[in-house]
Structure formats: structure tokens, C-alpha cells
Amino acid sequence: MQVQLTTNILKANDAIAALNRKIFSEKNIFVMNIISSPGAGKTTILEKLLLKLPPDIKPAVIEGDLATTKDAERIENTGVFALQINTLGGCHLDANMINQVLEKLPLEEINLLIIENVGNLVCPAGFDLGEDMKMVVLSVTEGNDKPLKYPVIFREAAVSVLNKIDLLNYVDFDLNQYEEDLIALNPDQRRFYISARTEEGLEPLIEFIVEKVRAKKGGE
Amino acid sequence: MHETALMESVLAILEESARKNGINKITKVKLKVGELTNALPEALELAFEAAKGDLLTKNAVLEIEQVKAYFRCQSCEKIFSLESPGFYCTFCHSRYVKIISGDELLIDYYEGE
Ligand SMILES: [Zn+2]
Numbered sequence: 122m123q124v125q126l127t128t129n130i131l132k133a134n135d136a137i138a139a140l141n142r143k144i145f146s147e148k149n150i151f152v153m154n155i156i157s158s159p160g161a162g163k164t165t166i167l168e169k170l171l172l173k174l175p176p177d178i179k180p181a182v183i184e185g186d187l188a189t190t191k192d193a194e195r196i197e198n199t200g201v202f203a204l205q206i207n208t209l210g211g212c213h214l215d216a217n218m219i220n221q222v223l224e225k226l227p228l229e230e231i232n233l234l235i236i237e238n239v240g241n242l243v244c245p246a247g248f249d250l251g252e253d254m255k256m257v258v259l260s261v262t263e264g265n266d267k268p269l270k271y272p273v274i275f276r277e278a279a280v281s282v283l284n285k286i287d288l289l290n291y292v293d294f295d296l297n298q299y300e301e302d303l304i305a306l307n308p309d310q311r312r313f314y315i316s317a318r319t320e321e322g323l324e325p326l327i328e329f330i331v332e333k334v335r336a337k338k339g340g341e
Numbered sequence: 342m343h344e345t346a347l348m349e350s351v352l353a354i355l356e357e358s359a360r361k362n363g364i365n366k367i368t369k370v371k372l373k374v375g376e377l378t379n380a381l382p383e384a385l386e387l388a389f390e391a392a393k394g395d396l397l398t399k400n401a402v403l404e405i406e407q408v409k410a411y412f413r414c415q416s417c418e419k420i421f422s423l424e425s426p427g428f429y430c431t432f433c434h435s436r437y438v439k440i441i442s443g444d445e446l447l448i449d450y451y452e453g454e
Contacts, residue, residue, distance in 0.1 A: 244343035
């Protein structure tokens with residue numbers, strides 16, 4: 122007997138993601154899923170960004186990590202609630218992992234939830250978590266060939282951030298080619314160029330996020 | 342890699358469907374995997390071999406059809422495939438293109454008794 126299914130393999134994940142999205146929408150929480158390879162500087166960007174948010178933006182962070190709690194501790198040092206999900210070797214967060222920790226989050230007190238995904242440009246791209254926006258982070262030390270090498274995430278991310286631009290003069294990174302490739306992959310993407318270390322370019326990125334949070338809040 | 346997670350999901354879907362259809366043994370599983378999904382057929386096969394150890398799928402054969410990516414240009418309406426992952430129209434060079442295939446990750450069908 123042959124059974125025709127034509128079923129999306131990720132349907133279980135996508136169903137839970139839709140559930141998460143509904144919960145976040147009911148509570149007017151803007152959710153950002155940050156994806157990069159290890160070492161791109163996601164946690165440093167977050168540390169700087171969290172300290173500069175205006176008082177009406179109330180954030181919490183979920184840290185996805187293979188095994189350690191180091192990154193969550195760094196976030197907690199900024200005074201922001203941080204929750205660690207250890208994937209025990211898993212290369213990505215999935216919607217169910219987020220769903221499982223929802224009751225541990227101060228959902229009534231926040232309007233911005235930042236999910237720092239496991240460091241990896243391939244696997245997290247396929248798994249919807251229920252977020253409003255994916256943000257992909259690349260650092261200039263990784264090379265400008267990454268967008269074409271990992272087109273899925275660079276195409277799906279509404280926002281891209283190029284980090285460590287203070288090192289541009291010391292590495293072999295073709296900024297024009299990078300920009301051209303990104304425009305080809307995703308013409309509507311908002312692109313930011315920053316150095317989390319020197320804080321150059323951080324302000325426009327923060328403004329952009331604040332705007333998104335306020336829009337979802339419904340202009341209260 | 343995420344192929345393991347994908348395969349766990351495949352087996353869960355199969356189990357549920359087999360139960361509904363009174364199937365006790367699955368002999369063949371056919372997947373359609375788009376080239377834009379980042380899922381590697383070899384890794385999927387490996388994950389299947391590692392995960393299929395129960396009675397239902399123990400003797401099942403996995404067949405993977407790789408689906409090529411095709412796009413429709415939103416400016417000139419033409420359809421094209423991409424040799425390089427540039428994501429722009431081969432005809433009019435518009436950046437506004439829509440994926441019409443290549444992003445699927447499907448269980449097409451399975452056979453069982
Ligand atoms: Zn065209």
C-alpha cells in the first residue's frame with residue numbers, strides 16, 4: 122500500500138512556532154532570533170546593546186548554547202534577565218525548546234525577547250522559533266564569501282549586521298562584494314555595519330530595534 | 342547536524358500516519374528535498390540508518406529526490422534556474438525573484454503493509 126503524504130517534514134516544529142508566535146503577539150512582545158557562526162560577536166553586541174536601550178524597552182534574553190552557561194552569565198551582568206537553553210550538542214534551537222521555557226520567562230514584564238541561537242549559519246536557518254525577525258551577524262574576519270555560501274540564512278534574515286568593522290583594514294574583506302551579494306540575495310534587507318568593540322555604528326542598529334519594539338507594542 | 346532532527350521528525354510523522362492507516366511495516370520512504378534547504382542527502386541517509394531501528398521502519402528503503410531550485414522573476418515573469426546562488430533574474434537582472442521550487446522539505450509518500 123502506498124500512502125501519499127506530501128507533508129512538510131518541519132510541520133511539527135512550524136506548528137509549535139505558530140503557537141509561540143501567537144503567545145508573543147498576545148503579549149505584544151517583539152522577538153528577535155540572532156544567528157551567526159561562533160565567534161562573530163553576537164554576545165558582545167548584545168552586551169553593548171542591552172545597556173543602551175531606552176527605559177521603555179524591557180528586554181529578556183534566551184541564550185542557546187551547546188553546553189556552557191558562559192554567555193548567559195555575560196548577559197546577566199548587564200542586569201537583563203537571561204535564560205540558558207543547553208542543546209546538549211544540538212546545532213540549533215527549535216520551536217519546542219522555546220515553548221518549553223516560556224513559563225520561566227518574565228513575559229508580563231518584557232516587550233523585547235532576544236534569542237541568541239546556537240553559533241551556526243546552516244541549521245538554525247531552517248527552524249522557525251516563532252520570532253518576528255531573524256538577524257544574521259557576520260564578522261569581517263570570517264570573509265565576505267559567507268552570504269553566497271550560506272544563502273538561506275542571508276535570504277531569510279530581515280536584518281544583517283556586519284561586525285568588527287574596526288578590523289577592515291587588517292583583513293581581506295571585500296565590502297563592495299559583500300554588499301552586492303546581500304542585495305542579490307535579499308534586496309529588502311536592512312544592513313548594518315558595526316564594531317561592537319568600539320561601538321561604531323551601534324546607534325542606528327539600536328534605533329531600528331527600538332522602533333520595531335515600539336511598533337509591536339502598539340504605540341502605547 | 343540538523344539532519345538528525347529532521348529525520349526524527351520524519352519518523353514521528355510516519356509513525357502517526359502508519360498507525361492511522363493500520364500499517365505495521367514500512368518498506369519505502371520517499372522524501373523530496375529542495376537544494377535550497379541546506380539538508381544534505383548523504384547526511385539524511387546516515388541519520389535515517391541511525392534512527393530507523395524499530396520494527397515499523399527497520400527494513401525501509403529511503404529514497405531522496407533532490408529538487409532543483411527554480412525562480413520566477415517578479416519584474417519580467419520569466420522562470421529560470423540558478424547555476425550560481427546570485428538570486429537575480431537571468432533575463433532582466435531584477436533582484437526581485439520568487440522561489441517556486443527548491444525550498445521544500447517533504448515526505449512525498451511511503452509504502453507499507
Ligand atoms: Zn526578469
